[in-house]
Amino acid sequence: MNIYVANISFKASDDELKELFEQHGEVTSAKIIMDKLTNRSRGFGFVEMADSASAKQAISELNGYNFQGKELVVNEARPKTDAPRGGGGYGNSGRSGGYGGGDRGGYNKKW
Structure with a gap:
């Protein structure tokens, strides 16, 4: 099971994070x-533990829990x-359109 841990001391x-969680079971990773x-x-950070009950x-x-002065x-x-992440809104859809794209606006045309 993957565990989210916030408010970790800088x-x-x-x-050290891994050692703290190992008191409760097998830790496969701590980052x-x-x-x-x-x-x-x-x-x-995130701690991955092998057993979901642990x-x-x-x-x-x-x-x-108070760990290095922070709860x-x-x-x-x-x-x-x-x-x-973030934003969305008009013009952030990832599609061409709005400004430029293709030969809109005559930039790629020969007159």
Whole structure:
């Protein structure tokens, strides 16, 4: 089962997060998400546990747990969706139209 963990201390490491959850069962992976530009923790991560019963126990016991000075927010991770992030609205459909595209506007025509 995949577990979402928020409010992680910026000083915490993947290994420390894994050790915390291993007290409740077998952890197959633990990953704190890092900012691509600054390479600094974004304060949340994911823990994958092999057994769903152990995972549910870990969620129950670690939600609100004080870990390195911060109260963790722990719950079952929601499945990733294919929905586009943010915005939407007019002109963000990914289709040609509006500005340019094809030979609209006469840019590609020979006069």
